[in-house]
Every structure is written in structure tokens, then in C-alpha cells.
Amino acid sequence: MKKDPSTNVLGEPLAACSSTPTTGYFRDGACNTCAEDSGSHTVCAIMTAEFLAFSKYIGNDLSTPRPEYLFPGLTPGDCWCLCAGRFLQAAEEGAAPRIKLASTHQRALDIVPLDVLMDHALEN
Numbered sequence: 001m002k003k004d005p006s007t008n009v010l011g012e013p014l015a016a017c018s019s020t021p022t023t024g025y026f027r028d029g030a031c032n033t034c035a036e037d038s039g040s041h042t043v044c045a046i047m048t049a050e051f052l053a054f055s056k057y058i059g060n061d062l063s064t065p066r067p068e069y070l071f072p073g074l075t076p077g078d079c080w081c082l083c084a085g086r087f088l089q090a091a092e093e094g095a096a097p098r099i100k101l102a103s104t105h106q107r108a109l110d111i112v113p114l115d116v117l118m119d120h121a122l123e124n
Helices: 049-057 084-092 106-110 114-119
Strands: 041-046 081-082
Touching: 041 084, 041 106, 049 084, 081 084, 084 106, 084 114, 106 114
Parallel strands: none
Antiparallel strands: 041 081
16 A cells, blocks of 8 residues: 655645554554545544544444554544544534644545635644
């Protein structure tokens, strides 16, 4: 698997998202992606109780640890590389968390419009 160029949605080098817990499709701490990443795990989001409840409600439980997948379970305040489509869905439902633009991969723009990302940016 070859990683796509590590550029963020601002056209700058992609910043790290989280090493505690270690996130990313490659579990390298960044929202790097590749052609095999069909979920586009490219949006660096800061978890909230509201988003975690929303995600669990729609069938993607991010709170429960899954050691067999090296998944620690997330709590509010954790940063995690979300699937771009899931982030957009949460934004449309009013449950999207804040995101780190500098840590959100440019491929997120294939799914999420830049203005939606900007509306949820921590940096704003």
C-alpha cells in the first residue's frame, strides 16, 4: 500500500492527529490514506460525548475497546481520524465534532466540502 501525498486541506504538510491513542488508517498517528482506504479515514476530529453517542446510534461504536483490532475505545477529548463520509453525515445531522484542519488529509475534500470542514474547525 502506497500512502497518498501527505498534504492537508490547507495545502500544507499534514500535521499529526494523535499518538495517544494512536490513530490513522496506518496507525501512524496521522490521517494518511491510500487507495485501499475505502473509508477515507482522513478527518482529524476531536471526540465529543455527543458525537460518540451519534456514532454508536448509527451503528459505529467508537467507545467500546476492541483489542482484537488494536482499538482502545475513544472518550471525549481524544483525537481520531474519522471516515470523511461519517463526518459529513454527522455534520448534516448537527452532531459533528470539531476538527483539526492542519491534520485533515486533502483527500477528505473528495467527500466533504471545504466550507463544511471550516465550519467545524477548532482553529476558527
